[in-house]
Amino acid sequence: MGTLVTNPGNMWRQHRRDPKRTKFPSTASSYTMVSAIPPAISRAALRKAAFHHRDTSYNNPSIPFKFSSLNMKLIDEILKRYPPQYKKAAVMPLLDLGQRQHGFTSISVMNEVARLLEMPPMRVYEVVTFYTMYNREPVGKFHLQVCTTTPCQLCNSDAIMQAIETHLGIHPGQTTADGLFTFSEVECLGACVNAPMVQINDDYYEDLTPESMISLLKALQASAEATGTSAGASGLTQGDEQPQINLPAPGPQGSGRSSCEPRAGLTSLTSEPWGTEKLRTDGEL
Ligand code: FES
Numbered sequence: 001m002g003t004l005v006t007n008p009g010n011m012w013r014q015h016r017r018d019p020k021r022t023k024f025p026s027t028a029s030s031y032t033m034v035s036a037i038p039p040a041i042s043r044a045a046l047r048k049a050a051f052h053h054r055d056t057s058y059n060n061p062s063i064p065f066k067f068s069s070l071n072m073k074l075i076d077e078i079l080k081r082y083p084p085q086y087k088k089a090a091v092m093p094l095l096d097l098g099q100r101q102h103g104f105t106s107i108s109v110m111n112e113v114a115r116l117l118e119m120p121p122m123r124v125y126e127v128v129t130f131y132t133m134y135n136r137e138p139v140g141k142f143h144l145q146v147c148t149t150t151p152c153q154l155c156n157s158d159a160i161m162q163a164i165e166t167h168l169g170i171h172p173g174q175t176t177a178d179g180l181f182t183f184s185e186v187e188c189l190g191a192c193v194n195a196p197m198v199q200i201n202d203d204y205y206e207d208l209t210p211e212s213m214i215s216l217l218k219a220l221q222a223s224a225e226a227t228g229t230s231a232g233a234s235g236l237t238q239g240d241e242q243p244q245i246n247l248p249a250p251g252p253q254g255s256g257r258s259s260c261e262p263r264a265g266l267t268s269l270t271s272e273p274w275g276t277e278k279l280r281t282d283g284e285l
Pocket residue numbers: 147148149150151152153187188189190191192193195197
């Protein structure tokens with residue numbers, strides 16, 4: 001017997017990029033067994049794709065999780081934004097806090113959020129399995145989330161995926177052996193006008209080309225090496241000198257745009273923008 005898998009979308013995208021692919025199962029029932037999945041799909045990708053939880057030594061309900069005192073203060077602030085009878089509406093920011101504290105959204109994090117918000121744990125699991133922003137497995141130091149939804153795909157996100165696979169030697173759903181990079185394929189991240197793009201931890205890098213993507217990866221690898229956070233790095237303990245780290249700033253990469261303005265330049269609102277300092281010039285305010 002295989003294992004129940006309920007998210008064929010990611011599996012299909014994996015399969016689509018495999019040049020040696022065989023015919024993908026076409027009936028809905030074919031999606032329900034792992035044994036029906038083409039061999040090109042990795043076990044890690046399957047774990048990520050499947051909406052199920054399996055107890056492991058690092059992720060099971062008997063591992064205790066409590067929010068830190070600082071995060072409990074933040075939670076108090078968050079809950080003030082919702083009527084008390086609707087406090088379960090705070091499930092997403094609380095899960096985000098839990099993930100930031102614990103490193104990933106473990107079953108214990110979910111259960112603690114359910115307890116605090118007095119909601120059935122299943123309701124929390126439903127939220128976590130719907131949004132890719134919640135990592136149900138530990139991720140590397142840099143989490144690369146490449147968007148491959150239609151606008152990004154039309155702007156060649158396939159080439160960005162390929163560049164990452166070639167440079168790091170991993171596929172979506174996998175982490176590099178040194179624990180530095182985790183690679184995920186995600187749906188629209190809301191930066192379509194700057195497609196193709198990747199989210200790395202909390203930052204967006206946009207207007208990508210395969211070349212700019214690889215330079216970004218190299219810069220991240222160099223920064224990890226310089227700060228001693230990569231495997232085998234000499235790190236900051238070597239001498240007193242602070243390392244020179246040249247990480248590209250988030251935002252458009254090498255396209256000449258500073259934000260999401262038209263590539264050919266502004267066509268409207270071309271005059272000097274008004275700032276608050278220009279509203280009054282009589283010194284009264
Ligand atoms: S389609 Fe990629 S960010 Fe929207």
